Amino acid sequence: YEIRLSLVGSEMCIRDRLRPPGTAGVRLLTVPKPAIEFEALAPPDAADYVSLIRAVGEQSKNARRVEVSFSRIAPKPESIWTHRSADGIDIPIGRAGAARLQYMRLGRGTSQHVLVAGKTGSGKSTLLHILITNLALHYSPDEIQFYLIDFKKGVEFRTYAANKLPHARVVAIESDREFGLSVLERLDEVLQERGELFRVRGVQDVPSFRRQFPSERMPRLLLLIDEFQEFFTSEDRVSSRASLLLDRLVRQGRAFGIHVLLGSQTLGGAYSLARSTLGQVGIRIALQCSESDAHLILSEENSAARLLTRPGEAIYNDANGMVEGNHPFQIAWLEEAQRESMIHAMTQRPDYHQRADGRMIVFEGNVAPSLELCGPLNAWLKSDSDATRHFVDTLPAWIGEPVAIAAPMCVEFRRSGGQNLLIVGQEGDLADTILASIIVSWSAGRQDDTSRTSSSRGATGPHESPSVGRPDGATHSSQMIFLHDGRDRASQERFAATFPPAIAPRLSLLPASETDSVVASLWTQMNQRECGDAAPDSPEIIFAIRNIGQFRSLRRDEDDFGMSAFGAPKETTPASQLGDLIRKGPLVGIHVVIWSDTFSNAMRWLSNSLLREFDNRVAFRLNQTDSASLIDTPAAASLSQGRAILYRDQTGSAERFRPFNWPSTAWLTAISATVMHQSASDKDGLDIDQLLIE
Numbered sequence: 001y002e003i004r005l006s007l008v009g010s011e012m013c014i015r016d017r018l019r020p021p022g023t024a025g026v027r028l029l030t031v032p033k034p035a036i037e038f039e040a041l042a043p044p045d046a047a048d049y050v051s052l053i054r055a056v057g058e059q060s061k062n063a064r065r066v067e068v069s070f071s072r073i074a075p076k077p078e079s080i081w082t083h084r085s086a087d088g089i090d091i092p093i094g095r096a097g098a099a100r101l102q103y104m105r106l107g108r109g110t111s112q113h114v115l116v117a118g119k120t121g122s123g124k125s126t127l128l129h130i131l132i133t134n135l136a137l138h139y140s141p142d143e144i145q146f147y148l149i150d151f152k153k154g155v156e157f158r159t160y161a162a163n164k165l166p167h168a169r170v171v172a173i174e175s176d177r178e179f180g181l182s183v184l185e186r187l188d189e190v191l192q193e194r195g196e197l198f199r200v201r202g203v204q205d206v207p208s209f210r211r212q213f214p215s216e217r218m219p220r221l222l223l224l225i226d227e228f229q230e231f232f233t234s235e236d237r238v239s240s241r242a243s244l245l246l247d248r249l250v251r252q253g254r255a256f257g258i259h260v261l262l263g264s265q266t267l268g269g270a271y272s273l274a275r276s277t278l279g280q281v282g283i284r285i286a287l288q289c290s291e292s293d294a295h296l297i298l299s300e301e302n303s304a305a306r307l308l309t310r311p312g313e314a315i316y317n318d319a320n321g322m323v324e325g326n327h328p329f330q331i332a333w334l335e336e337a338q339r340e341s342m343i344h345a346m347t348q349r350p351d352y353h354q355r356a357d358g359r360m361i362v363f364e365g366n367v368a369p370s371l372e373l374c375g376p377l378n379a380w381l382k383s384d385s386d387a388t389r390h391f392v393d394t395l396p397a398w399i400g401e402p403v404a405i406a407a408p409m410c411v412e413f414r415r416s417g418g419q420n421l422l423i424v425g426q427e428g429d430l431a432d433t434i435l436a437s438i439i440v441s442w443s444a445g446r447q448d449d450t451s452r453t454s455s456s457r458g459a460t461g462p463h464e465s466p467s468v469g470r471p472d473g474a475t476h477s478s479q480m481i482f483l484h485d486g487r488d489r490a491s492q493e494r495f496a497a498t499f500p501p502a503i504a505p506r507l508s509l510l511p512a513s514e515t516d517s518v519v520a521s522l523w524t525q526m527n528q529r530e531c532g533d534a535a536p537d538s539p540e541i542i543f544a545i546r547n548i549g550q551f552r553s554l555r556r557d558e559d560d561f562g563m564s565a566f567g568a569p570k571e572t573t574p575a576s577q578l579g580d581l582i583r584k585g586p587l588v589g590i591h592v593v594i595w596s597d598t599f600s601n602a603m604r605w606l607s608n609s610l611l612r613e614f615d616n617r618v619a620f621r622l623n624q625t626d627s628a629s630l631i632d633t634p635a636a637a638s639l640s641q642g643r644a645i646l647y648r649d650q651t652g653s654a655e656r657f658r659p660f661n662w663p664s665t666a667w668l669t670a671i672s673a674t675v676m677h678q679s680a681s682d683k684d685g686l687d688i689d690q691l692l693i694e
Contacts, residue, residue: 102329
């Protein structure tokens with residue numbers, strides 16, 4: 001049924017078209033032109049004008065928005081994880097025209113790697129999510145694995161770590177350049193390993209390997225780097241090494257099933273990958289961008305990207321940017337909740353554990369790593385004591401996660417010279433977390449019954465010096481004596497609340513007023529051990545001082561040359577005793593850990609000669625001069641928040657790391673309960689002292 005109105009001269013014509021089933025007719029009615037009257041409305045208030053304009057503005061944002069449902073490109077439920085990547089990758093990423101889909105194809109010809117560029121708000125992040133999610137739906141973890149690096153100050157890839165995407169091997173959020181470099185180094189190792197394997201098996205590439213050895217896993221690897229130009233913001237070792245590795249992966253990755261996807265908001269400026277490397281990237285996806293970027297991402301003769309006008313509108317080019325390879329399309333849209341639901345559904349599949357057998361490495365640059373997730377520490381705390389040794393040759397202390405794909409950062413204390421630790425920097429919170437990590441490593445976990453009374457805080461009163469080892473050597477457990485400066489009351493209370501005797505039975509947390517007696521007691525114990533008066537299996541002792549600049553009695557005398565008037569030996573002082581402990585203590589199992597808020601304070605309380613007795617040094621952010629004096633490199637001047645450098649004097653290595661966060665009470669309680677249960681079980685087990693050797 002249709003009605004049309006029109007004015008013809010002074011009359012109004014009404015055209016009535018009625019089409020009932022099986023009939024068709026047209027009626028034309030003419031009526032006198034009606035009188036039209038207008039009534040003026042009162043103008044709205046100024047506030048109403050503002051709200052009206054805002055409402056219109058909000059609606060205009062979506063006026064040109066075009067959405068393509070993700071369901072149009074997603075596989076059917078019965079087709080999830082059924083595709084094979086032996087001959088390449090082939091997935092839809094959006095709509096091209098009214099009915100066709102735009103596919104991304106990798107692994108054939110020159111279509112091996114992808115370059116994506118688009119300004120803020122163009123839909124680049126949406127495209128990356130579409131790629132990752134649809135690949136994960138089409139291909140199982142046996143067929144494809146992801147290495148995801150995001151240098152942006154955002155949390156785009158956090159959902160894949162939080163929801164445990166089974167395909168992800170590395171997820172880096174707000175990544176550091178050094179961690180990104182370690183990912184490239186890891187993939188370079190994979191490239192070398194696969195090259196050697198292919199040589200031994202007599203195959204040339206992944207398709208031929210999969211055909212000849214169908215039962216062996218050989219997944220394709222996708223390295224996705226968002227804002228990849230961050231690698232090249234400084235002309236240093238990281239920049240040159242990253243450029244070399246990316247060039248190698250782009251040029252040689254084709255045969256070994258390694259594909260690289262590089263994303264950026266702009267390709268202009270001085271910080272970018274070499275044009276010779278970018279020239280090897282066959283697939284270009286251009287979103288809304290400037291005219292200069294349009295030429296950079298496509299080619300000098302191809303500026304089609306500058307004509308893109310709405311978010312999600314893009315050009316797919318698989319001809320190295322030439323005009324004849326342009327394919328305009330609209331990126332599909334996927335809601336965050338829907339994406340998370342799909343990932344969760346993958347983890348519930350019956351074959352999830354069979355196919356997702358790799359450990360995901362997560363680097364979250366804006367969040368401190370969790371001490372509770374430190375695998376080596378948990379194994380150490382729960383392990384049985386070794387009955388074949390009189391004392392432990394090496395005691396480890398895990399203090400943080402490296403800014404690299406590597407094992408947790410560990411400081412090992414041995415009975416040899418220089419086995420002390422010096423921490424320098426004004427980040428008191430970070431210093432406290434390192435000290436807390438050492439407490440957990442040294443003062444919690446396995447112990448034998450005798451140590452519970454000989455070294456716990458219950459063995460000494462509030463005004464007594466702590467016992468630093470039983471004279472009969474009955475205990476083999478490590479002990480820790482911690483002098484807190486007391487200047488930061490919140491810090492002192494936090495240590496006391498987190499590490500009560502039930503949690504850390506071998507920790508003595510003492511105030512600054514006990515300094516002289518504690519140092520004298522340790523000094524005496526050191527002399528006894530040197531003279532052989534102590535048992536050979538005396539416990540390892542760690543002596544920690546927080547903020548040494550607040551302990552005036554430990555400050556060395558600027559005119560102290562070790563002799564008094566007329567050549568007589570100078571009277572010992574707490575400062576001289578501390579110097580002896582630093583120099584000679586590690587040889588007999590007494591190690592010193594000191595935190596100083598500034599390098600100048602460290603030098604006023606210690607000396608250049610004593611600095612050399614700290615083989616392990618941790619530096620927070622310092623100026624270039626202090627950094628070079630402490631760790632032989634100015635690298636500490638460029639440290640960001642939550643970062644530190646561990647310097648090992650014996651090897652001259654300087655490794656960046658992130659200190660662990662503060663341990664939770666619930667985890668410490670669980671660890672303590674586990675240890676107590678193991679100790680009770682050991683009483684009914686094998687007693688080596690009852691064995692008779694004939």
